[in-house]
Amino acid sequence: MNGRGRLLLCLFLSAALTPPRQLAVAGAASSSSSKVVTSLPGFQGRLPFHLETGYVEVDEENGTELFYYFVESEVGGDKAPFLLWLTGGDRCSVLSGLALEIGPFQFVAEPYNGTIPRLQINPYSWTKVANVLFVDTPVGAGFSFSRRPQGYDVGEVSTSLQLHELLIKWFTDHPEFLANPLYIGGDSLAGQLVPFIAQKISEGIEAGRNPILNLKGYLAGNPGTGENIDISSRVPYAHGLGIISDQLYETILGHCQGEDYMNPRNTLCAQSLGTFNNLLSEVMTAQILLDKCVYASPRPGTETDKSAGAGRKILSEEAVIVTGKRVKHPPPRVPLGCISYTAYLSYFWANDALTRDALGIKDGTVDEWVRCHDGDLPYAVDIGSSIKYHRNVTVNGYRALVYSGDHDAIVPHLGTQAWVRSLGFPVVDDWRAWHLDGQSAGFTITYSNNLTFATVKGAGHTAPQYEPERCYAMFNRWILDQPL
Ligand SMILES: *[C@@H]1O[C@H](CO)[C@@H](O)[C@H](O)[C@H]1NC(C)=O
């Protein structure tokens, strides 16, 4: 299961963060609450979409409240599908999914100068066609909090049950969405929870738990499964791309048969995987064609390079903010050209008092927002392999889309394709290209039980971040039950 730890570390490049600051709080007002947000700091004018934020209490004993952003479908009408969207980990805030991947606004990539980062509209927002509920989970992620420290001691199973609870309560408060087709979605590490949550919801439906949720299916992008194949498929993937030699490839195949690739017991296997990991570390694993982003400094305030004049200027402006606002542990600054620059900006936006006020963040709950955690809060890895849930849920009549950005070396499409095939479902629509504007945008295959596997050309680990237009087209067609 150390493989999971490794997966976590690789997932978000600018996730290297700071010690725990998520403290239990007493005295904040309790129970579910929500707020309609009509404007946001950094965005000019009224928001051209309907945004509601709020909290749902999912563990009364410990006072655990999960924070959500709900965006109503912009053009989908009354019957538009309803998507619960989750971001991977380690405890990454769902603001990553919202503002960096599939949501209606995103950060303008311009140098941070101490003024609140500006927002712009994402033309490929999945909220055009679907209602999307973005949830900060597990507790401790983003603005979700617990009043008692014990509340943070969760795992995959308890987190999934809390999300089921959240849906039950949310739909009780919003019965107007109960009839909309419900889908569960997430990528990376969240993709491992997705079929399990769908399983739990379907069990609730069978048991007659009210309100009856109108679950139709789920989607999982470059998903972890808890299986060795997520990791071991990096080897043939890297080989096919010319990152490793034929010889190393054959050595690994020869010595690592049946080994856990994260904790190999065979010495020769361990040695060759060491060489492998060194070579792989030369590329940006989340999107192998992009340059690796080198942090401008290890931590603001610790910069030693005196020649970096412009860098120092920005850093000193950060220091000013540190004294006046909540900004205490800003993430390492990345160069402006990096895809992760907007993730860097998210920290300053989310910690601004104006933003917290606009979002209705409860005082005394989350002292400092961090985009991702770094192993500072407990998380039990207790689901095991999620493949049996993929099988069970789809056999029971729910639809599934499993997709892979084909330039991801963290959870390569080769491994995902292999376990999807291993389910043994008959093919109903054989491997073919799917198109956008007359060009192939990826490849797809559909199995019985309505399980579709698709690749997205040019996309990386969190696919919509890299190929927003293609991912939007794929989502749009699949969720409306049209052929890719
Ligand atoms: C920072 O940049 C923004 C956007 O370019 C600009 O509007 C603002 O005036 C700048 N603020 C400072 C303090 O330079």
Ligand SMILES: *[C@@H]1O[C@H](CO)[C@@H](O)[C@H](O)[C@H]1NC(C)=O
């Ligand atoms: C509260 O937290 C404790 C410790 O993590 C846990 O055992 C317990 O189940 C939690 N309570 C509820 C109602 O989930």
Ligand SMILES: *[C@@H]1O[C@H](CO)[C@@H](O)[C@H](O)[C@H]1NC(C)=O
């Ligand atoms: C498969 O789904 C059925 C119906 O929801 C459930 O009763 C059964 O326990 C599930 N099996 C597994 C392995 O989860």
Ligand SMILES: *[C@@H]1O[C@H](CO)[C@@H](O)[C@H](O)[C@H]1NC(C)=O
């Ligand atoms: C697949 O979904 C369609 C509706 O989209 C349904 O009619 C059909 O029965 C499903 N097939 C299976 C094998 O579940």
